[in-house]
Amino acid sequence: MKVDLLTAEIGSTTTIVTAFDKIDSKKPVILAQGEHYTTIDEGDITIGIEKALKHIEEKLGEKITWNKFLATSSAAGGLKMTVHGLVYDMTVKASREAALGAGGVIKYVTAGKMRHSHIKKILEIKPNLIFLAGGVNYGEEETVLYNAELLRDIPLDAPIIYAGNIAVIDEIKEILSNKKLYITENVYPKVDQLNVEPARKVIQEVFAEHIIHAPGMEKIEEYVDEKIIPTPAAVMRTTQLLSELYEDVLTVDIGGATTDVDSVTEGDPEIQSIMIAPEPTAKRTVEGDMGVFVNAHTVIDLIGKHVLEGKFEKFDKLVKEISPYPKSEENEKFMAELAKYCFVEGIRRHAGKKKHIYTPLGRKNIAQGKDLTAIKHIFGTGGVLTRSKYNKNILTSIIGKYKKHPNELLPKNIKKIGYDRNYIFAPIGVISTIDKDIAINILKEDLKFFDI
Known part of the structure; x- marks a missing residue:
């Protein structure tokens, strides 16, 4: 079977390959995904790609070839x-x-x-x-x-x-x-x-x-047809595509080690008039201490063990069982609780603040940092926000937070909350480098919205 396009997202721990077909139509098809752990430590990244491809072939029940192969990477230390x-x-x-x-x-x-x-x-x-x-x-x-x-x-x-x-x-x-x-x-x-x-x-x-010269990455050229881009840059490109569809947007990507927040917004004109320094329209922040696997223990400390012990009877057992793939209902609930903190705190750290300063003419209101008050659409990506049955609970936890933190420039009037249901925001970003229209059509097929 020949497919139109394959993409590989080569992460620090996992490599995910996605097969796309009918990409020139208004409704492109996501045929299948395969994953395998990233084989950078084995000295050859393509071993993991081959295994992920076999995973796809097992799902489809036949061998595949392809017209084009694109990739993003955050392996080899990014x-x-x-x-x-x-x-x-x-x-x-x-x-x-x-x-x-x-x-x-x-x-x-x-x-x-x-x-x-x-x-x-x-x-x-x-x-x-x-x-x-x-x-x-x-x-x-x-x-x-x-x-x-x-x-x-x-x-x-x-x-x-x-x-x-x-x-x-x-x-x-x-x-x-x-x-x-x-x-x-x-x-x-x-x-x-x-x-x-x-x-x-x-x-x-x-x-x-x-x-391509990083250890273990040398053979990647045998596969890819275009330049590899960093995975976080690909997600930012997808956020910019979302902005073309929905104007002021915010994307949160919760991973095992980090929480990335991307926003595309000019902000509210009233806030802009009191800003003391410029901010980019498209901004990315990375919280290196907040993730649901590698940095789960840091997040537990940030939330407070006593808080989590009050919510989870088997707290100590759940901490020992932390894994990228929760094995029980209780494990998944626990991961979702950590993700909820990463989600809200990631957005709060990304957002700017209103402050008062005192001048010879009296007190003056100023604003500093990224203004998110005009954001009306919020999107989630990353393993837990894409695949957890509790993703709605996590993604809607930001609603109304501006009332609790009135001096923070948080979203005030959220109209829609959605998520990357196929875990393909990074592939969509790299596809947009060769054909923006195809990327937008895939994005429209991928998005799923919640009633809020």
Whole structure:
């Protein structure tokens, strides 16, 4: 049997392959999914892909071939990055937004002139990519040139992206001529102006070029027909497609180790008028301490053991039995309780706040961070939000939270809550890189909404 398209989502623990057919029609078909643990530790990622393909063939009862194969990856440690800018609340913030939105895993951040201790730290991290910025266009030059000179001598092969003051591009090229250097637009071209999308695109291109050289990933080229993109970047692309369909949207992806929140919204005009610093329209945050498997014990501590002991009679037994695949009704309820905390807390951390400051003219209201008050559609993805029978209970737990936390810029008027019923937000994102219309048609078939 020949299928139109296969996608592989290569995670740190699991590889999921999805077979699609009739992709040129208004109602594309998701034929089957196969999964297997990711075989990066065995030195060859394609072993897991082969096993996941066999899983699909068992479900369909016949061998398959395909027209196209696409992939996303967060294996091999994902896209490890270090970020270096001038002022923390300006160029560093803009650089972080670009890196996170592109699916980067930010391991280290510096502001101002770098020191030798910073270089030592970078060497310990061994990033896949170094992101250098600093200075508005035609503004301060000295710091970014100084930092470039320090990075020139660093004994690492990691490529460097420069997204700073355009006035010093020629000097940057000369200083870093011994490095693989990519130049893109300034992420902070003017005071209070973010310009993160060009940098996000370059980060993804660099990821695609270099991921295939990661240990265990070398044979992936035998399968894929297009560039691999980071899985978090693919989910962000799907969130941007959701925004084209539903305007102000929020996506929460709860995994075993992290909770990712993506939002696409300009916010409320009234709140925008009191914002003290710009925010990107499309924003991603990652909560590295909140997940329902690897970080389950951290979440238990955040909720409070006494709280959970009051809700679950067999608390100690349930803690011992934590697994990515709950084996009993009680195990699933327990995981859902942890996921509910990750969901609400992830959105709260993503959201900005209203504050009061005192000026010579008296008290003034300001807002800082991402304004989610205009969000009307919320979507869930990731294992627990896709597959748990308690996903409605988790996803609707954010409703009304703005009343409890009046100074937080949380969604106020939620119209619809839905989820990724086939666990394909990442595949949809990578499909959109080659054909947006096909991706949108698959997305429409995939979404399931709750009555709220």
